[in-house]
Amino acid sequence: MTIDLKIAAAINGPQGEAKAAEIAQIDVQRIYIAAEWMAKPKADGTRPKTFIMIEKGFYWSNNTGNTNAISSLGIIVGAGGRPGQVIGRAGGHQRGGLRGGKYPRNKSPEKLPGRRRRALDTDRYLISGHTRLAHVIGTTWVKAMCGSQSLQAKFDELTTRNPHQVTSFTKEDIVETLKQRVDSGGMVVWNQDIYLVDPIGARYADIVFPASGWGEETFTRANSERRIRLYPKFYDAPGEAKPDWWIIAQLTRKMGFEGFDWQNSNEVLEEGSRFSRGSRKDFHMVKVAAHREGKTPHKKLGEFGTNGIQGPVLMRADGSPEETKRLHDVNRVLPPEGPVGGTVFGKKLTHFNSQTGKCNLQKAPWSLFSSYWEWLKLREGEIWMTSGRINERWQSGYDDRRRPYIVQRWPENWIELHPEDAAVYGVENGDYLRSIARVGDSETIAQSCVERPSLTPLLRALLCRPDLGRTELICLMEALFRRGPTAA
Amino acid sequence: MQTDTPFDAYMRGDDCALTGSQIRGLELFAGKAGCIDCHNGPLLRDEAYHNIGVPPYDGWEDDPLAQITFRFEIFAKGATQQMYREIKDDPGLNFRAKHKPHMGKFRTPSLRYTIYTYPYMHNGMLETLRDVVEFYNAGGGENEFAATKSEQIKPLGLNDAEIDDIVAFLETLSGEEILIEAPELPEMDPLPVVQNRGPRT
Numbered sequence: 001m002t003i004d005l006k007i008a009a010a011i012n013g014p015q016g017e018a019k020a021a022e023i024a025q026i027d028v029q030r031i032y033i034a035a036e037w038m039a040k041p042k043a044d045g046t047r048p049k050t051f052i053m054i055e056k057g058f059y060w061s062n063n064t065g066n067t068n069a070i071s072s073l074g075i076i077v078g079a080g081g082r083p084g085q086v087i088g089r090a091g092g093h094q095r096g097g098l099r100g101g102k103y104p105r106n107k108s109p110e111k112l113p114g115r116r117r118r119a120l121d122t123d124r125y126l127i128s129g130h131t132r133l134a135h136v137i138g139t140t141w142v143k144a145m146c147g148s149q150s151l152q153a154k155f156d157e158l159t160t161r162n163p164h165q166v167t168s169f170t171k172e173d174i175v176e177t178l179k180q181r182v183d184s185g186g187m188v189v190w191n192q193d194i195y196l197v198d199p200i201g202a203r204y205a206d207i208v209f210p211a212s213g214w215g216e217e218t219f220t221r222a223n224s225e226r227r228i229r230l231y232p233k234f235y236d237a238p239g240e241a242k243p244d245w246w247i248i249a250q251l252t253r254k255m256g257f258e259g260f261d262w263q264n265s266n267e268v269l270e271e272g273s274r275f276s277r278g279s280r281k282d283f284h285m286v287k288v289a290a291h292r293e294g295k296t297p298h299k300k301l302g303e304f305g306t307n308g309i310q311g312p313v314l315m316r317a318d319g320s321p322e323e324t325k326r327l328h329d330v331n332r333v334l335p336p337e338g339p340v341g342g343t344v345f346g347k348k349l350t351h352f353n354s355q356t357g358k359c360n361l362q363k364a365p366w367s368l369f370s371s372y373w374e375w376l377k378l379r380e381g382e383i384w385m386t387s388g389r390i391n392e393r394w395q396s397g398y399d400d401r402r403r404p405y406i407v408q409r410w411p412e413n414w415i416e417l418h419p420e421d422a423a424v425y426g427v428e429n430g431d432y433l434r435s436i437a438r439v440g441d442s443e444t445i446a447q448s449c450v451e452r453p454s455l456t457p458l459l460r461a462l463l464c465r466p467d468l469g470r471t472e473l474i475c476l477m478e479a480l481f482r483r484g485p486t487a488a
Numbered sequence: 489m490q491t492d493t494p495f496d497a498y499m500r501g502d503d504c505a506l507t508g509s510q511i512r513g514l515e516l517f518a519g520k521a522g523c524i525d526c527h528n529g530p531l532l533r534d535e536a537y538h539n540i541g542v543p544p545y546d547g548w549e550d551d552p553l554a555q556i557t558f559r560f561e562i563f564a565k566g567a568t569q570q571m572y573r574e575i576k577d578d579p580g581l582n583f584r585a586k587h588k589p590h591m592g593k594f595r596t597p598s599l600r601y602t603i604y605t606y607p608y609m610h611n612g613m614l615e616t617l618r619d620v621v622e623f624y625n626a627g628g629g630e631n632e633f634a635a636t637k638s639e640q641i642k643p644l645g646l647n648d649a650e651i652d653d654i655v656a657f658l659e660t661l662s663g664e665e666i667l668i669e670a671p672e673l674p675e676m677d678p679l680p681v682v683q684n685r686g687p688r689t
Binding site for chain 2: 106107317333334336337338339340341345346347349350351354355356357358
């Protein structure tokens with residue numbers, strides 16, 4: 001590890017560690033202690049088991065250098081592919097599903113140089129007033145990450161402020177009104193979700209498709225460790241709620257597409273299984289095994305019980321399934337006869353998923369990031385807010401107002417302040433504060449562009465969002481909080 | 489699956505579908521020669537991967553263009569620097585698995601309609617079905633990946649007449665050649681040109 005640190009020092013310059021310590025607000029020596037904990041061989045020569053967890057916000061800044069640095073650190077200390085040595089991202093994401101079909105990108109209206117086209121940006125397409133029918137499935141859309149006030153304003157303009165509003169209970173009248181709205185340049189919205197979301201479902205949707213959730217229909221999914229299992233129905237869906245596949249099947253058949261004649265979710269799984277081949281959740285061989293035994297995949301998965309089976313699932317020459325305990329497993333010995341039948345081998349079973357299967361260590365020198373860091377400094381008594389998290393609350397809480405428990409427990413947003421920062425502003429615990437963000441002030445940006453040309457792309461990105469942000473918060477003071485950058 | 493072959497007719501009960509030599513070939517196929525160990529099931533293949541020691545394509549040694557193409561393919565499919573510079577043969581399944589025990593392994597091909605698929609083996613190094621049977625009779629060949637060569641490949645001790653019988657049997661696995669008629673192509677109809685509108689604000 002000493003050698004590694006020397007390399008790091010060589011890349012980052014003699015002030016590398018000092019700069020890192022300054023940013024982290026810790027003593028330099030603690031960096032060396034951490035390095036020893038992570039990688040110093042024990043007396044018997046073995047290395048400590050190091051587990052690296054990355055907060056997902058870490059790479060939301062699109063800062064490849066940061067991500068490179070921590071991935072390289074993980075590889076250097078041997079995290080990943082070994083028992084008890086893991087490197088992974090904390091923070092939930094949509095991981096349980098099967099990848100859907102491809103969009104017809106060559107029909108996208110947005111053209112790139114040459115023959116290529118950019119995938120449709122549904123937000124910009126809508127804001128430009130082109131969207132006539134929006135089928136919104138399981139997303140808040142206007143409150144999602146890229147949602148903006150201008151998006152919401154356009155939603156209002158195209159739907160609730162269009163002159164053609166439904167005033168009748170007759171189906172023919174409703175359909176006629178919606179057709180007139182579309183013909184007049186307005187928009188019809190369908191919303192499909194497991195609960196009513198405001199405003200997309202409550203205010204903008206003309207038709208709501210109530211969808212059933214898990215436990216309300218027998219189905220399969222995978223958890224974050226690729227454990228594919230059956231989730232049997234234990235509860236009736238409320239009212240007229242139906243599974244998503246059922247709703248889609250009705251619509252597609254009405255639209256005249258062939259197929260989509262599934263009778264239950266097992267049939268959807270049967271049709272989709274071969275598209276999982278080669279993926280991390282490859283369960284196709286479970287279906288092959290099930291059919292050999294005259295069973296349905298649901299029945300077969302049910303036999304694996306609560307633990308399910310970890311993908312990718314291979315099939316041995318004797319027809320028995322072999323699950324994948326961990327990916328990139330350096331100790332795994334694959335069956336000598338290769339991927340028999342419909343089984344697919346991916347290099348990620350035993351190796352890195354790079355082209356060669358070998359690790360690509362990428363440099364992340366401080367010099368690439370330092371100009372940005374110099375620019376990104378607290379100025380004129382600023383306080384920076386990052387998106388802090390409370391365990392019970394999802395993101396900013398925009399989707400939690402429907403949950404009484406959370407609303408009562410966390411009735412207000414709050415900001416963490418170090419007592420010294422709080423003293424500067426003359427605020428105390430429990431004070432009601434208002435924070436105002438001036439990021440995006442165009443005058444400042446223009447000036448910075450001239451001074452630091454290397455920042456131009458980043459600043460151009462900021463120029464796209466010259467909004468003034470404003471938030472009301474409750475003050476929470478604690479000496480353990482860092483000064484300056486804070487969570488809110 | 490197409491089953492209009494003499495072999496399938498014989499299996500359906502038509503004893504006259506095969507000649508005496510072909511029937512002897514079938515018995516050798518399923519017995520002494522051990523072909524059926526891998527060439528089994530409806531497609532006459534086990535769908536598994538083996539290294540039987542097929543020698544590398546000779547063009548990679550004496551044809552400069554083939555040599556360049558070979559090196560490029562090794563590079564493009566993802567190999568270490570050492571492999572890229574030193575390897576002399578197709579690593580086969582290793583391209584996919586990146587796992588040394590799978591060096592030089594290839595998937596057992598089907599024997600159905602095989603008289604139309606000459607030359608034989610993954611790199612076309614054997615010209616005729618007789619060459620193939622003689623290759624197996626000699627216990628396979630030698631290539632760069634000796635460490636992964638299948639233990640099932642060993643000298644068979646077949647005499648010339650027995651080789652003739654097996655070749656005669658292999659020819660019964662094909663029916664009339666299946667050829668695809670050229671489809672009528674639709675008229676070229678490109679998508680309308682979309683103009684760039686410049687950055688939107």
